[in-house]
Amino acid sequence: MKIVVSKSELQKGVSTVSKAxxxxxTIPILECxxxxxxxxxxxxxxxxxxxxxxxxxDGTIEERGIIALNARFFESVVNKLKDSDVTIETDERYGTTxxxxxxxxxxxxxxxxxxxxxxxxxxxxxxxxxxxxxxxxIRQTIFSISDNEERKIMTGEQFKTEDDxxxxxxxDGHRISIRKLRLADPAPENDVVISxxxxxxxxxxxxxxxxxxxxxxxxxxxxxxxNEMTQYISFDFDKTTVVATLLPGNFFxxxxxxxxxxxxxxxxxxxxxxxxxxxxxxxxxxxxKKPIIMNITDGNMELMISSMLGSMDENLMIEKEGxxxxxxxxPKFFIDALRAIDDDTVNLYFINSKSPCSIKDDTGTxxxxxxxxxx
Amino acid sequence: MKIVVSKSELQKGVSTVSKAxxxxxTIPILECxxxxxxxxxxxxxxxxxxxxxxxxxDGTIEERGIIALNARFFESVVNKLKDSDVTIETDERYGTTxxxxxxxxxxxxxxxxxxxxxxxxxxxxxxxxxxxxxxxxIRQTIFSISDNEERKIMTGEQFKTEDDxxxxxxxDGHRISIRKLRLADPAPENDVVISxxxxxxxxxxxxxxxxxxxxxxxxxxxxxxxNEMTQYISFDFDKTTVVATLLPGNFFxxxxxxxxxxxxxxxxxxxxxxxxxxxxxxxxxxxxKKPIIMNITDGNMELMISSMLGSMDENLMIEKEGxxxxxxxxPKFFIDALRAIDDDTVNLYFINSKSPCSIKDDTGTxxxxxxxxxx
Numbered sequence: 001m002k003i004v005v006s007k008s009e010l011q012k013g014v015s016t017v018s019k020a021x022x023x024x025x026t027i028p029i030l031e032c033x034x035x036x037x038x039x040x041x042x043x044x045x046x047x048x049x050x051x052x053x054x055x056x057x058d059g060t061i062e063e064r065g066i067i068a069l070n071a072r073f074f075e076s077v078v079n080k081l082k083d084s085d086v087t088i089e090t091d092e093r094y095g096t097t098x099x100x101x102x103x104x105x106x107x108x109x110x111x112x113x114x115x116x117x118x119x120x121x122x123x124x125x126x127x128x129x130x131x132x133x134x135x136x137x138i139r140q141t142i143f144s145i146s147d148n149e150e151r152k153i154m155t156g157e158q159f160k161t162e163d164d165x166x167x168x169x170x171x172d173g174h175r176i177s178i179r180k181l182r183l184a185d186p187a188p189e190n191d192v193v194i195s196x197x198x199x200x201x202x203x204x205x206x207x208x209x210x211x212x213x214x215x216x217x218x219x220x221x222x223x224x225x226x227n228e229m230t231q232y233i234s235f236d237f238d239k240t241t242v243v244a245t246l247l248p249g250n251f252f253x254x255x256x257x258x259x260x261x262x263x264x265x266x267x268x269x270x271x272x273x274x275x276x277x278x279x280x281x282x283x284x285x286x287x288x289k290k291p292i293i294m295n296i297t298d299g300n301m302e303l304m305i306s307s308m309l310g311s312m313d314e315n316l317m318i319e320k321e322g323x324x325x326x327x328x329x330x331p332k333f334f335i336d337a338l339r340a341i342d343d344d345t346v347n348l349y350f351i352n353s354k355s356p357c358s359i360k361d362d363t364g365t366x367x368x369x370x371x372x373x374x375x
Numbered sequence: 376m377k378i379v380v381s382k383s384e385l386q387k388g389v390s391t392v393s394k395a396x397x398x399x400x401t402i403p404i405l406e407c408x409x410x411x412x413x414x415x416x417x418x419x420x421x422x423x424x425x426x427x428x429x430x431x432x433d434g435t436i437e438e439r440g441i442i443a444l445n446a447r448f449f450e451s452v453v454n455k456l457k458d459s460d461v462t463i464e465t466d467e468r469y470g471t472t473x474x475x476x477x478x479x480x481x482x483x484x485x486x487x488x489x490x491x492x493x494x495x496x497x498x499x500x501x502x503x504x505x506x507x508x509x510x511x512x513i514r515q516t517i518f519s520i521s522d523n524e525e526r527k528i529m530t531g532e533q534f535k536t537e538d539d540x541x542x543x544x545x546x547d548g549h550r551i552s553i554r555k556l557r558l559a560d561p562a563p564e565n566d567v568v569i570s571x572x573x574x575x576x577x578x579x580x581x582x583x584x585x586x587x588x589x590x591x592x593x594x595x596x597x598x599x600x601x602n603e604m605t606q607y608i609s610f611d612f613d614k615t616t617v618v619a620t621l622l623p624g625n626f627f628x629x630x631x632x633x634x635x636x637x638x639x640x641x642x643x644x645x646x647x648x649x650x651x652x653x654x655x656x657x658x659x660x661x662x663x664k665k666p667i668i669m670n671i672t673d674g675n676m677e678l679m680i681s682s683m684l685g686s687m688d689e690n691l692m693i694e695k696e697g698x699x700x701x702x703x704x705x706p707k708f709f710i711d712a713l714r715a716i717d718d719d720t721v722n723l724y725f726i727n728s729k730s731p732c733s734i735k736d737d738t739g740t741x742x743x744x745x746x747x748x749x750x
Contacts (some may be wrong), residue, residue: 073657074686080654103654107685279455279478282448309448310482 001065003037005057007081013044013057014075016240019201023049027116032068033075034115035088037061045118046071047090051198052118053205055240063089066112069095077105077371118243119219121234123257126215127187128159131206131237134214137168137179138203140340140366144333146172147198156195158251161187169254175333175356176254177340178367190218193251194233198244202235205242212237218246226250258367262349262358266296267319270346273301273336275333276314280305283312284331291328291373296320296350305331327353328375337368362369376440377464382456388419388432389450393616394576396446407443408450410463412436421446421491421553421620426573427493428580430615438464440671441487442449442471444688452480493618494594496609499585501590502562506612508580509589512543512554513578515715515741518709520571521547531570533626536562542690544629545571550708550731551629552683552715552743565593568626569608573619577610580617587612593621601625633742637724641671642694645721648676649713651689653708655680658687659706666703666748671695671725680706697726702728703750712743 022030025048036043042061045054067090071081078086081100089097094109108172128164138157146154166181189341206214214237231246280292283305295302327350337359338346349358353372360367389408397405400423411418417436442465452473453461461475469484484686513532521529533544541556581589589612596606606621655667658680670677676691702725712734713721724733734743 077657080657082650084591102690103651104688105657106687195556223526275455275457276478279480282452282455282480310480312481313479315477 001035001037001061001067002087003042003059003061004085004087005037005042005059007078007083007086009057009059010086011078011081013055014078015072016055016205017044017046017053018071018075019205020046020048020051020053020242021254028225029110029114030116031070031072032110032112032115033071034066034068034112036066036112038064039200041251045115046296047116047118049116050195051201051242051244052103052116053240054118054244055238057239065090067094067109068115069096069107069109069110073107077107083198091344095221119232119245120229120240121217121219121243123215123217123236125188126217126236127166127183127190128215129166129183130187130211131214132208132210133181135206135208136205138199140179141168141170141177142196142199142203143170143336143340144172144177144368148172153193153247153249153251156193156247157199159189159194160191162189163187169251171252171254174330175337176257176367177337178254178368180365184263184347191232191251192218192231193247193249195244195247198233198242198269202242205240206235206237206254242243257369258358259351259355262322262351264296264320264322264325264350266301266321266348266350267345268301268316268348270338270341270344272316274314276303277315277334277338280312281335283307283309285309289330289373291375292331292334293326293328293375295326297324323350325350325353327357327372329357329370329372337370340368341366376410376412376442377438377462378410378417378434378436378462379462380434382418382453382458382461384434385461386453386456388430389446389453391430391580392419392421392688393446393450394446394580395421395423395428396618404443404485404489405491406445406447406578407442407485407487407490408446409441409487411441413439413441422491422493424491425570426576426617426619427491428615428617429493430613432614436675440465442469442484443482443487443490444482448453448482452482460731493616494605494607494620496592496594496607496618498590498592500563501592501611501663502541502558502565503560503588503590504541504556504558505586506589507583507585508556510578510581510583512541512556513574515554516543516545517561517571517574517578518545518711518715519547519550519552519743520545523547528568528622528624530567531622532574533566534569535566538562538566545582546627546629549705549743549746550712551632551744552712553619553629555740559730566626567593567606567608567626568622570619570622573608573617577617580615581612632744633733634730637697637726639671639695639697639700639722639725641676641696641725642720643691643723644678645713645716645719647691648721649710650676651691652709652713654689655687655706656710658682658684660684664705664748666750667706667709668701668703668750671702672699698725700725701731702747704732704745704747705726706745708745712745713744716741 034045042059085103086100096109098105160167164183164186168179217234219232220230235242284290290307293304301318303314356369405436409420417434456475459476471484473480535542539558539561543554590608594607596604610617659665668679676693678689731744
């Protein structure tokens with residue numbers, strides 16, 4: 001193989017695919033990035049078998065071929081090259097020579113043929129969403145997935161499409177996050193569970209600032225075969241494809257957990273509430289489970305926390321409708337939800353001191369439900 | 376004690392003195408910042424007994440007193456307060472109440488009376504240097520101190536003043552760094568060794584960008600008592616004083632180690648040489664001692680490294696006077712020295728492949744000597 005690519009193009013490509021290289025693996029070849037110049041394009045590929053990334057980079061193929069290079073080492077080498085054209089040339093024993101201006105580097109590669117290929121997801125019936133919107137909706141829900149691997153389905157998020165409506169749901173047994181987004185175009189009907197790891201990596205690769213679309217494809221699996229066949233999802237954007245396995249099984253029907261009645265409605269400035277609850281965590285030591293107590297009366301919310309370290313007592317102005325209520329929460333759960341909300345003021349809905357608090361807007365864009373704790 | 380200070384002033388002061396709080400200590404009171412409002416000013420003080428910082432903050436003393444508060448906790452609390460006036464009030468059992476706008480926090484303090492006082496350094500005959508110059512000369516020499524605690528004197532730097540000349544020297548057995556600086560005003564004659572820890576902390580606190588002076592004071596100790604009496608140094612700037620113990624003993628007479636003769640002189644572009652040697656470290660694994668080999672011939676320097684990971688071979692254009700030479704170095708030592716030099720081109724002087732290389736300018740501002748290794 002012999003290819004010539006610009007350093008910047010190579011660096012961008014390597015940086016993209018290296019996110020799929022597993023930190024620990026028992027399959028040494030997966031520590032590599034595969035450079036596939038066996039056809040008309042130069043492709044970089046990395047995978048951990050559950051999650052893979054492929055990207056096409058611009059360049060010239062002078063001799064077709066394939067090579068696999070240790071990802072961490074290759075990435076550090078590429079980062080330190082000069083801003084010039086880079087030639088990568090391999091010999092029949094996978095010895096690899098990288099030349100760039102007056103620099104000549106040599107390293108050992110491996111046969112790229114042994115590299116696990118990425119699963120193929122047919123490119124039909126895409127869900128289309130802008131990179132920015134996808135990144136945002138992930139960030140606004142990802143914090144409430146569970147890290148309990150014994151209930152695998154809770155370590156992912158439900159992505160459900162129906163007409164032009166995308167609904168994303170995550171829950172961890174203490175709280176539920178629901179976000180709804182109107183898509184520009186109607187999407188095919190889907191109801192899948194994407195693992196948290198896949199979503200975190202996707203949100204790192206896609207651009208935060210661009211309106212460019214991501215096309216999401218999902219492999220067709222008949223309902224009755226859902227438990228035996230692996231279902232795949234692919235995200236296509238720029239010149240990159242990310243392929244991942246979906247979590248098997250059906251997600252929880254959260255509709256039944258949502259209650260619209262309430263005894264108390266509170267309207268409060270979001271930043272003041274967030275800053276106050278954030279401050280209260282000063283008094284919570286790692287692993288400690290001190291709740292923050294909210295005492296809600298007419299026009300006032302008193303927030304209190306006390307621990308071995310000391311205590312905090314703070315009053316916020318609110319608008320209140322309905323009953324007084326005194327209720328306690330894990331402050332972290334409230335902070336996560338409030339940080340995911342862009343609005344300047346938020347509405348909190350309470351039933352009583354034993355029932356979850358709902359934070360939601362009037363248009364149904366978001367609903368964050370948080371279970372209270374005893375105090 | 377009852378004081379009122381602005382949050383920003385308190386935050387700045389706490390951030391400054393907290394750098395003296397020891398990470399680990401067997402003396403619990405040293406984990407605290409002492410607030411001393413027993414006289415006319417509000418002082419914040421922290422010390423690890425070898426190194427202490429005191430700073431004066433603006434504010435109003437409503438009731439005189441002293442309190443010691445856990446530094447890490449107090450700092451995190453102060454950082455999360457609102458940008459408003461902060462009142463700190465203590466009761467007779469050292470209970471401390473912090474109020475700021477609608478926030479009320481309580482924590483337990485300790486008697487500030489038990490706090491080790493900082494040693495007193497008489498304010499006479501200062502060495503005056505700008506904060507920027509002091510920070511710079513520390514950064515340009517600190518990398519070649521030794522971390523071998525068994526030869527304590529090598530863990531510090533020699534600071535020597537004579538008329539208006541400040542000379543700073545550090546060495547670790549493999550290399551020597553010497554920097555000379557002309558001061559604006561003549562300074563009293565001094566020849567002391569300041570510990571690396573003190574210098575690192577000082578360079579973090581002083582401003583990188585200001586021409587404002589630091590006044591350095593050193594306690595007088597008669598030559599014959601140097602081994603029994605602890606000698607102190609203080610750095611005064613802004614409203615802050617840093618006091619530290621000096622390392623006992625005399626520094627090495629490096630003048631005898633410097634040789635002015637050379638067989639080869641090389642003039643080379645600094646950035647090209649630095650980038651190349653930096654790239655070569657890609658092939659050096661942690662703990663591995665692969666040297667970089669320089670093969671110097673007319674107009675050309677070939678740089679080579681090879682290890683289990685692969686190899687590098689690179690050629691740089693140089694101007695050469697004198698003999699050809701092939702010599703090898705620990706690449707890290709060259710990188711450290713070159714990074715400390717601002718000049719665009721550097722002059723390297725070689726005697727032979729077994730003798731140290733000197734990197735120096737024509738005006739004697741700096742001299743970096745590096746011992747070669749076998750190859």
